[in-house]
Amino acid sequence: MKKRVIIDTDPGIDDALALALAIKSSELMIKAITIVAGNVVAEQGARNALRVFDAFAGNLPLVYKEAEQPLKKALRTSLFHGEDGLGDCGWPISSRQYENQSAVDVMIELPKKYPNEITLICLGPLTNLALALKKDCEAIAKYKEVFIMGGAVEVPGNITPNAEFNFWVDPEAASFVLNHIENTTTIFGLDVTRKVLLTPDAWKVFEERSEPVAELIVRMLRRFPQGLFINDPLVILASIFPGLLEYVECKKKLDVVLDGQNRGKLIFGEPANSSIKIAYKVKAKQAIDLFLERIN
Numbered sequence: 001m002k003k004r005v006i007i008d009t010d011p012g013i014d015d016a017l018a019l020a021l022a023i024k025s026s027e028l029m030i031k032a033i034t035i036v037a038g039n040v041v042a043e044q045g046a047r048n049a050l051r052v053f054d055a056f057a058g059n060l061p062l063v064y065k066e067a068e069q070p071l072k073k074a075l076r077t078s079l080f081h082g083e084d085g086l087g088d089c090g091w092p093i094s095s096r097q098y099e100n101q102s103a104v105d106v107m108i109e110l111p112k113k114y115p116n117e118i119t120l121i122c123l124g125p126l127t128n129l130a131l132a133l134k135k136d137c138e139a140i141a142k143y144k145e146v147f148i149m150g151g152a153v154e155v156p157g158n159i160t161p162n163a164e165f166n167f168w169v170d171p172e173a174a175s176f177v178l179n180h181i182e183n184t185t186t187i188f189g190l191d192v193t194r195k196v197l198l199t200p201d202a203w204k205v206f207e208e209r210s211e212p213v214a215e216l217i218v219r220m221l222r223r224f225p226q227g228l229f230i231n232d233p234l235v236i237l238a239s240i241f242p243g244l245l246e247y248v249e250c251k252k253k254l255d256v257v258l259d260g261q262n263r264g265k266l267i268f269g270e271p272a273n274s275s276i277k278i279a280y281k282v283k284a285k286q287a288i289d290l291f292l293e294r295i296n
């Protein structure tokens with residue numbers, strides 16, 4: 001049976017790669033793409049998801065958008081992904097439209113329809129999930145599991161010395177989610193994602209292919225002559241191949257620093273029962289091989 005997923009995302013180059021990978025993975029049934037502000041503003045993020053979809057034919061998932069701003073802080077987008085979020089690679093604007101319904105409402109409705117069947121995969125700041133939890137925590141409890149790309153435990157941050165981008169953009173949302181989520185939840189932080197580097201040597205295979213998706217990927221990746229850590233795609237891979245990573249159960253309260261120079265830093269508090277696991281080890285070469293195989 002296919003695994004039902006909702007992907008909450010802020011496309012973003014690695015988010016775009018994650019979407020392409022998910023579409024190419026027959027094990028997954030994507031029930032919805034929900035867009036949150038992060039790498040780019042939500043409107044641009046939604047348009048980017050639709051631009052990625054233009055590289056594919058057939059039945060594609062519906063795109064919904066919501067949080068335009070983090071819960072409390074002003075949005076700070078990322079320069080890393082270019083002005084347009086897809087590396088300013090010249091990929092055409094899509095004529096497709098996103099749906100009018102609110103992404104947060106969709107995140108609430110779908111698990112009620114498919115209780116304990118959907119995996120929620122969060123690849124951006126946790127604003128949408130925090131809003132959904134605040135609005136209807138009983139509905140969110142009906143997700144089978146939640147996967148979160150965010151945080152850094154033993155490695156430095158990527159936006160400040162101590163913080164990972166997704167948690168830093170909306171620390172209030174990350175803190176709220178970590179304090180209120182009751183589902184089996186797995187965190188994929190920089191400790192694992194920064195072990196998985198897609199190098200120009202590896203993506204050469206796409207240069208020989210004529211499919212639009214290969215062309216889009218090559219255009220985006222040319223921006224990174226040193227290679228790109230495929231943070232978000234790794235979480236999609238983990239949803240299909242759980243054995244690709246090793247996890248430790250979190251036996252302490254988890255939280256995120258809200259302000260000051262440690263804003264966005266993931267921290268551990270007093271011992272507590274927790275439904276959260278943290279990925280700490282990854283078979284990096286296998287992850288890259290699987291990614292390349294899938295996209296090809």
Ligand code: BDR
Nearest residue numbers: 012014015123165166231
């Ligand atoms: C995360 O931040 C974003 O820039 C990426 O898309 C990824 O989700 C990595 O810290």
Ligand code: CA
Nearest residue numbers: 012015123124
């Ligand atoms: Ca992202």
